[in-house]
Amino acid sequence: MLQHTDEELVVLIQTDPSPARYQDELFRRHYDRVALWCLRYTGDRDAALDAAQEVFLRVQKGLRHFAGQAKFSTWLFTIARNYCFNELSRTRRQAEVSIDAPETAELANEPTMPVDEALSRAEQLQQAREWMTKLLSEEERQAYSLHYGEGIPISTVTRLLGLSNPSGAKAHLVSARRKLSEAVRRWKVGHETP
Amino acid sequence: MKPPETLLQRQPDCPSIDTLASYAESPQQAASLRPHIEACANCQTEIRLLNSFLEAKPAEHELADTRQLASQLQARFTSPKATTRAGGAWWTGWRIWVPAMSMLLVIAAGLQWQRQTDATANAPVYRDIPRIEVYIPRQGEQIAFSEFRWQAVPAAANYSLTLTEVDGTVAFAGASPTASLSLDAKTKGLLLPRKTLHFSVEALDGAGKTIARSASIRIRIEPASPKAPKTNE
Numbered sequence: 222m223l224q225h226t227d228e229e230l231v232v233l234i235q236t237d238p239s240p241a242r243y244q245d246e247l248f249r250r251h252y253d254r255v256a257l258w259c260l261r262y263t264g265d266r267d268a269a270l271d272a273a274q275e276v277f278l279r280v281q282k283g284l285r286h287f288a289g290q291a292k293f294s295t296w297l298f299t300i301a302r303n304y305c306f307n308e309l310s311r312t313r314r315q316a317e318v319s320i321d322a323p324e325t326a327e328l329a330n331e332p333t334m335p336v337d338e339a340l341s342r343a344e345q346l347q348q349a350r351e352w353m354t355k356l357l358s359e360e361e362r363q364a365y366s367l368h369y370g371e372g373i374p375i376s377t378v379t380r381l382l383g384l385s386n387p388s389g390a391k392a393h394l395v396s397a398r399r400k401l402s403e404a405v406r407r408w409k410v411g412h413e414t415p
Numbered sequence: 416m417k418p419p420e421t422l423l424q425r426q427p428d429c430p431s432i433d434t435l436a437s438y439a440e441s442p443q444q445a446a447s448l449r450p451h452i453e454a455c456a457n458c459q460t461e462i463r464l465l466n467s468f469l470e471a472k473p474a475e476h477e478l479a480d481t482r483q484l485a486s487q488l489q490a491r492f493t494s495p496k497a498t499t500r501a502g503g504a505w506w507t508g509w510r511i512w513v514p515a516m517s518m519l520l521v522i523a524a525g526l527q528w529q530r531q532t533d534a535t536a537n538a539p540v541y542r543d544i545p546r547i548e549v550y551i552p553r554q555g556e557q558i559a560f561s562e563f564r565w566q567a568v569p570a571a572a573n574y575s576l577t578l579t580e581v582d583g584t585v586a587f588a589g590a591s592p593t594a595s596l597s598l599d600a601k602t603k604g605l606l607l608p609r610k611t612l613h614f615s616v617e618a619l620d621g622a623g624k625t626i627a628r629s630a631s632i633r634i635r636i637e638p639a640s641p642k643a644p645k646t647n648e
C-alpha cells in the first residue's frame with residue numbers, strides 16, 4: 222500500500238469493496254500537516270483537535286466526489302484553509318476580539334488601503350497591487366493581505382506565517398500601513414487639481 | 416472611498432489554488448503565471464500558506480502538540496473504530512440545534528450498525544448492515560432533546576452507550592435493556608453550546624459479548640441565535 226500515491230489511494234477508496242485500509246493509509250499520511258495547520262490557526266490544542274476532526278470529516282464526506290485532476294494534498298489544504306478562514310473564523314473572530322483589542326484599536330485609526338475614489342475599481346486594484354509589491358516587504362505584504370483581506374486576527378497571522386519577531390504580525394502591519402499611507406499622501410499631492 | 420478590504424481579497428484574475436500549487440511546485444513550467452503572482456500579494460500569501468501546509472515542519476514549541484494531535488486524529492479515524500464505509504460517513508456534519516437556554520432536549524436517531532463477523536482474526540472484518548433511516552433535526556429546528564434512540568438489534572440483551580469528549584475521555588457511559596436511553600440531568604449538563612461529543616452504542620448478547628455497534632457519531636451542540644433584546648424607546 223505504501224507504493225500508492227495519494228491519488229491512487231483515493232481511487233481505491235472510491236472503488237474497492239473494503240476501502241477502510243486505504244483510507245487509514247491516506248489519512249495517516251496527512252494527520253501531521255492538518256494538526257499543525259489547525260494548531261497554528263487556532264493557537265489552542267483543544268480547539269485545534271476539534272478543527273482538525275472537522276477537516277477530516279469533510280474530507281471523508283467529499284472523497285467520493287474527488288475527481289483526481291487535482292492533487293489530494295492541495296485539495297486537503299483547500300478544505301483546511303476554507304474551513305478555518307470562512308467558517309471557524311466567523312465564530313472565533315468575536316472571541317478573539319478581546320485578545321487582539323489593543324493592537325487592533327491602534328491599527329484601526331486610519332483607513333486600511335486608502336485609494337482615491339476617482340479611480341475605477343480596476344485602477345484601484347492595479348494601484349493597490351503596485352504599492353504593495355513595490356513598497357512592502359514580503360512579510361508585510363502577506364500579513365497585510367491576511368489581516369485586512371481575510372480578516373484573520375493578528376495573533377493568528379503571526380502563527381500562520383511563522384513570524385518569530387517579538388511583536389509578530391503587528392510590527393509588519395504597522396510598518397505596512399505607514400508606507401502605504403505615505404504613498405497615498407504623495408499620490409494625492411501629485412494628482413491634485415489646482 | 417471604497418471598502419479597501421475588497422482590494423486585498425482574491426480577485427477574478429487570481430489563478431485557482433490548484434494552478435498556484437502547480438506554480439509553487441514547478442515555477443518554470445508555469446512561467447506564464449509569474450507576472451500575476453509577482454504582482455499579487457494575495458496569490459503570494461496563498462502559495463506561502465500552501466507550502467507551509469505541505470512542508471508541515473513544526474517549530475520546537477509546536478512539536479509536542481502536533482504529535483499529540485496527530486495521534487489523537489489517528490485514534491479517532493483509524494478503522495475499525497471509525498466508520499469503514501468509504502466516503503460514506505452519512506452522519507458527518509450532523510448538527511443538533513438546541514436552544515442555548517433550553518434544558519429540554521429531544522432527538523431520535525437510527526444508527527448504522529456494523530457487525531463484527533470474525534472476532535478471532537487479527538484484523539476484524541466489518542460488514543455493513545443495511546442503513547436505517549435517521550431522524551435528524553433540521554438546522555434551526557427548535558427541538559427538545561431528552562433521549563438517544565437507535566434501531567433495535569434482534570439478539571441484543573442489553574445496549575451500552577458512550578459519550579466521549581473529543582480527546583477520547585469518556586464523559587458518560589450508560590446501559591439500557593431497550594433501544595433508547597433517557598438522559599438524566601447530569602448528562603444533559605454535558606450538552607453545552609458549542610461542545611463536541613462523540614456518541615456510540617454497542618449491542619450486547621446475553622453473555623455480554625458485543626454483537627453489533629454503531630459508528631461513532633459526532634454531536635456538536637449549536638447555540639441558537641440570540642434574540643434581539645427588546646428596547647423601550
Ligand SMILES: [Zn+2]
Nearest residue numbers: 429455457458
Ligand atoms: Zn492573485
